[in-house]
Amino acid sequence: MGADSNQMLLRIEGLNKCFGENVVLDGASLNVPRGSLVTVLGRSGAGKSVLLKCLADVVRPDSGSIHFDGKLLSIGDVSSRADFRRRCSFLFQSNALFDSLTALENVALPLEQTTDLSDKEIRERSLEALRQIELEAHQDRYPSQLSGGMQKRLALARAIVTRPELVLFDEPTAGLDPLRRNAVFAMIAKYQRQFGFTALVVTHDLTEALIASDRVALLDKGRMCFEGTPAEFSASTVAMVEDFRDSAEALGRTLAAIRRGEAMQSEDS
Amino acid sequence: MKQSKLELYVGLFVLLGIAAIVYLTVKLGAKSLIGGDTYVMEARFTNAGGLNAGSSVLVAGVPVGRVEGIRVDGTDYSAMVTLRVEAGLKLPTDTMASIKTTGLIGDKYVALAPGADDSYLTAGSRITMTESSVDLESLIGKMAFGSVEKGKDSPPPAP
Amino acid sequence: MLRAIGRYSLSIVHELGDFALFTGQSFRSAVGARRLGRRIVRAGFEQGVRCLPVIIIVGMFTGLVLGLQGYYVLNRFGSESLLGTLVSLSLVRELGPALAALMLVGQAGSALAAELGIQRNTEQIAALETMGVSSHAYLITPRLLAALVVYPMQTALFVTVGLWGGSLSGSLLLGLEPGVYWSSVEHAVKAQDVRECIIKAVTFGLLTISLCAYHGFNAHRCSSATGARAVSASTTRAVVQSSIIVLAADYIITSFLV
Incomplete structure (x- = not known):
């Protein structure tokens, strides 16, 4: 247990969450080893975003426990959360950039509001973060003046400027074309190694996730039905994993059936 | 910005x-x-209707102080008005205090008309010669009556 | 029917309690807030500098109209000399605080409610919370503290400009002696009136800015609409309720103080 909890930066056990009658999380558990890139896969509506929001304390779970760095985070308890918040950043699906602040001000905000650094230090550290994410030239632009990819990078810069140990990504590739998806995963993997943070990514983009991640988990109907390495995922015989993995083939079969049906119809007429 | x-x-x-x-x-x-230093004196009126704490005290039309308080004297049911006046202004003992009105329906104020006595009023002393509020209702009645007699267009006489 | 009334009353009580907690939370967040001064300056800019033109224009016209109407009414009684009394007392006691507050609601309050609503909608408020930044301390506390200072100032400016407006229409247009006007102004207004004026301004500032912030901040809880509609609905509600509360509070304060 001792050695194990040292290795695991984040341990989630038996998380439950209902919205009225709707059970979203039903005893979800997950282990995130220190320094790794873990991806949680799942269909839309499987409870992936809610899982992350429980971690970020935006949503309060009904029951279950979260251990961060061996310490229990009590649900809704401000003091035990303060340490976690300092060491963890959250990247929203919508980026949630402050649209009335410039790129530089966006990055500087978490430092200004949560640290006692001087203005000069804050400026230096923010510029450094922008430089690392290659947005230095756009420091005085507003988020609306940046492209979608740049906004994503800016959000990442804002997330890492506080030098967190854990970064949570909520659907970073949602709605992007395949090339952009690759670029985002490449960016996460690159900066994850560069800055040495632990990354927990929630997505439904299977191909990219399998290539980029160290570990993969599959969430279905609020439960974790698979947890392991990408190689184990590819070899797994769990029904849900097979469905997910072989969805392209399933599509092929469905389409073939439709075409056969059309062919029969045209023969009939 | x-x-x-x-x-x-x-x-x-x-x-x-x-x-x-x-x-x-x-x-x-x-x-x-x-303002600078002030001193307080009292004046007894049979009717102080319309006068308030804070009303002006004027000498020859110049504000020199304010009414500090008004109360009823329990012995003879007259109004005791406390006046606060600038210290620099020395008023003879035979000064007369009267309650007057600015315009027709304006605020009430206390007008002080200094007399010719050699001795002066000091802090806490009492002004004996006073003239009370004019009974507005009877005055208006008179004026209205008068204006009817004279005709509609002529302005009412100044009080 | 009875149950509907009961349910409605309960929901009002619930919302009032929620609003009171919200305001209390905003003040409590002032403790430990970082770089609060800078945020207060920005809020002071939004409520002060931005709203200055409308305060001066409306104040000037209010004074002009009061001077004009007052002159014609008083002229019938031959008491034009009381014009200063009429203009100054109406401005200091009622019109100054109430109209200035309504103008500030229209300009700063509506902007605040809409801005917070959009920030709620685009998860910017949630983002602040996940960063460990108190959204109350960052977004609402500085505005509330600024309002406590800015509202009395705007009201005083409104009254001052209004008094000059009154003298303008009274003496310049209608030929009243300026000395008569100003002496009756100075004579009429007492320290008590000015104190009442300031108390009203501070109360209106506290109530309206807190109410606008409350509705904007809770735009996601709007039951009748979602998304952009929720922002517009909560902004409308913020402005309407703020306007009502200004006049209601005005009546209550007046009846207690006079």
């Missing part, structure tokens, strides 16, 4: 705002607070 520019504008606004507040409180509100 740059923080420094922002601060400049806000600073200007705050100066303007403080100036306005000071203007209101000092120029309009609290004139009596910033």
